Amino acid sequence: MMHKCERRDKKVWIVLMVVCCLLIGGAYSEAKRAKRPSDSTKPKKIKYVKVPDGLKTIMALNKSNGKMLDEAKGETVNFDRARKAVEYGNLNIGATSDEVVEQVGYPVVKVNDEQTNTVQWVYKPGTSSFFEKYKISLIFDSNGILIGWKVPEKWKEDRDPKPESRGTVIESK
Numbered sequence: 001m002m003h004k005c006e007r008r009d010k011k012v013w014i015v016l017m018v019v020c021c022l023l024i025g026g027a028y029s030e031a032k033r034a035k036r037p038s039d040s041t042k043p044k045k046i047k048y049v050k051v052p053d054g055l056k057t058i059m060a061l062n063k064s065n066g067k068m069l070d071e072a073k074g075e076t077v078n079f080d081r082a083r084k085a086v087e088y089g090n091l092n093i094g095a096t097s098d099e100v101v102e103q104v105g106y107p108v109v110k111v112n113d114e115q116t117n118t119v120q121w122v123y124k125p126g127t128s129s130f131f132e133k134y135k136i137s138l139i140f141d142s143n144g145i146l147i148g149w150k151v152p153e154k155w156k157e158d159r160d161p162k163p164e165s166r167g168t169v170i171e172s173k
Helices: 002-035 055-089 097-104 155-158
Strands: 109-114 118-121 137-139 146-150
Touching: 055 118, 137 155
Parallel strands: none
Antiparallel strands: 109 118, 118 137, 137 146
16 A cells, blocks of 8 residues: 555656656757748749650640540531431441441441451440440441441430321221
């Protein structure tokens, strides 16, 4: 069991240690502060990195972006031409690939299917990716003759006449 004197001595030692730690910490931060110049006396320096031909690189990038936008617009124009040609029946089965290019324009990509020995020309809007379903594929045989096309299911559903809008056929007597 501890006496009152021992408890008081222990408390004094703890207080003394805390005070010493505070004094040492304050002296350390004061010394650290003394080494640094104050922010108001020394102006801040802004460093610029000079890159050789940096301006030329930025100009070339800007030009490249402009070409990409033009390509995307061209893809959209050709997609619209293909969509209208299919929708209005202006695209005929049996047309040659040259006739299709003349009428619709060049596709975004040509996909060879070795199993069916056909080539698909894919048209898509410039703002969409190949993973989106809204694209048109024109299908050619190995001789470059148009044999069919694929359109998005939703697009086909919206444009196919509904049974109620077809009317009735009156048979002659």
